[in-house]
Amino acid sequence: DAGVIQSPRHEVTEMGQEVTLRCKPISGHDYLFWYRQTMMRGLELLIYFNNNVPIDDSGMPEDRFSAKMPNASFSTLKIQPSEPRDSAVYFCASSFLAGGPSSTDTQYFGPGTRLTVL
C-alpha cells in the first residue's frame, strides 16, 4: 500500500484566501484523523471520522475550519478565510480498530501539508 497520501505538500497563501487540504487514507482503514502541529502547541487533534462519519470535532479551532469525508478514500480539511495564525503542518492519519488493544489500532501518518498564510 502507498500509505496515507496528502496533497498539497506545501501551500503558501495570503490571508483571507480559502485553503483546502486533501487526504487519502490507507485502504481498509475505517478511522481518519486530522492533526495540526506547531512548535508552540505540539500535535493537536482537530477532528476524526469513523466510517466517514465525524465522531469528534472538538479540536477544530473555530468555524473557519471544516472537514468532510464524502467516502472511505477521501477527506478534505478546509480553512475559509485563512489567517496567519493557521500556519502549521497539517497531518492526516488513518487506522483500523480491531476491537481490542492491538497493533492494528496504530495510527499511520501521511507526510503532512506545510501551510504558510502570509
Add this chain to the structure above:
Amino acid sequence: QKEVEQNSGPLSVPEGAIASLNCTYSDRGSQSFFWYRQYSGKSPELIMFIYSNGDKEDGRFTAQLNKASQYVSLLIRDSQPSDSATYLCAVNRGDFNKFYFGSGTKLNVKP
C-alpha cells in the same frame, strides 16, 4: 493536568549509550500505548506499541509499561546519531481509537 506528559528535553546522550525516554498518563483505563519517532520536517512514524504490563523488546528498542504507576518508557540501547529525533508518546484510552499525544522529547545522540 495533561492527558500525557513528557519531558521536552533535549536529552543528550553519547553514541553507544542507553537513552531512556519517559511518559506518564492520567487515565487509568488507558488500553494501549505507542511510541512514535519524528525527524525534523517529517511525519511521526511508529517505533513500538505495548499494551501489557512489563517489557517488550524489538531490536535496540525496549518499551516498558507500568499501569499501576501510569507510566510508559522507551529505552534505546547502543544509541546512534541517526536516533536523534523527537519521540512522541501516544495513549489510546479506548474511546473510538482516539490517541492522546505527549508534547514529545527531543533526543540528541552525540558522536
